[in-house]
Amino acid sequence: MKKKIISMGFTLILFLSLLVTNVTETKASSDIPKVDGSYLTYNEESIGYALKITRGEDLLNGYSKIVRLGPGCIYVGGTTVAAHTVAKVKIAVLVERIKENGVSWEYYENWSKENFDSDRVSANRQLNVDGGYFYRVRCTHSANSDVSSSFTDGIFIEEP
Numbered sequence: 423m424k425k426k427i428i429s430m431g432f433t434l435i436l437f438l439s440l441l442v443t444n445v446t447e448t449k450a451s452s453d454i455p456k457v458d459g460s461y462l463t464y465n466e467e468s469i470g471y472a473l474k475i476t477r478g479e480d481l482l483n484g485y486s487k488i489v490r491l492g493p494g495c496i497y498v499g500g501t502t503v504a505a506h507t508v509a510k511v512k513i514a515v516l517v518e519r520i521k522e523n524g525v526s527w528e529y530y531e532n533w534s535k536e537n538f539d540s541d542r543v544s545a546n547r548q549l550n551v552d553g554g555y556f557y558r559v560r561c562t563h564s565a566n567s568d569v570s571s572s573f574t575d576g577i578f579i580e581e582p
Contacts, residue, residue, distance in 0.1 A: 457520060458527055461575040462556045466490050468574035472563050480508050484563030486515070486572045487546075494553045494582030499546025500561035500572065511543045512536035514562040519555040520576060527558065527576075553581030 455462040472484035486500040502513040514534040518527035535545040551557060556576035563570050 457525065457576070460527075460558050460573060462520070462578070463575050464578050465575070466577070468558070468577055470559070470561075470572040470574040472561075472570040472572040474570075478565075478568030480504050480506070480565035481563060481568035481570055482565070484513070484561060484570060484572055486559040486561035486574050488517075488557060488559045488574045488577055490577055490579060491548065492582075493580040495548065495550055496557055496577075496579060497546065497548050498557075498559045499544065500559065500563070501542060501544040502561075502563035502565065504541040504565035507539060507541045508565045510536055510538055510564075510566060511540050512562075512564045513543050513545050515545050515547075516560045516562075517549065517557060518560065519551070519557045521555060524556075530557065550582075551579055553579050555579060 467487065467489040470486045482503045482505040484500065484502040489497040491497055498515065498517050500513055500515055502511055504511045512534065514532065516532045517530040519530045520527050531549065533545060535543055537543040556578050558574045558576040560573040561571060563572065
C-alpha cells in the first residue's frame with residue numbers, strides 16, 4: 423500500500439511539472455498574416471523544403487532560403503539534390519515581394535542554374551533590395567524529368 427501511494431505521488435508530481443513547463447505564451451498561427459502559403463514574418467531567415475513528389479527516382483530533395491543581412495540587403499537562393507548522378511539537375515530561383523499590407527506577391531528577380539552529370543546544384547545571390555517589403559523565395563527543383571518546388575515564408579526588410 424505504501425509503494426502505491428508513493429507511486430501515485432510521483433505520478434502526480436510528474437503530471438503537474440509537465441503542465442507547468444508547457445505553459446508558454448505563444449502566438450496562434452492564425453494571428454500571423456499568410457499570403458499564398460507564406461507567413462509574413464519579422465524573422466532573420468526562412469527555409470522552405472521541396473514538396474514531396476509521388477513518382478520519380480531521380481529527385482531526392484531541394485530547398486529555398488532567404489536571409490536578412492541588414493536593411494535593404496538579403497541573401498537568397500536554393501539547392502537541388504538528386505538521388506544519384508543524373509544527366510541534368512537544375513534549379514530556378516524566383517524572388518518575390520509584397521507590401522506590408524499587401525494581398526499578393528509580385529515578381530522581383532529570377533535566375534536559374536543547371537549542372538550536367540551531377541547530383542546537385544546550388545544558386546545563391548546577395549541582393550540589394552527596396553526596404554519596406556516582405557520578400558520570399560520560390561524555387562523549382564528538377565533532376566532529369568522529376569520536378570518539385572519549395573518556397574520560404576516572407577521576411578520583412580527594413581529601409582536602408
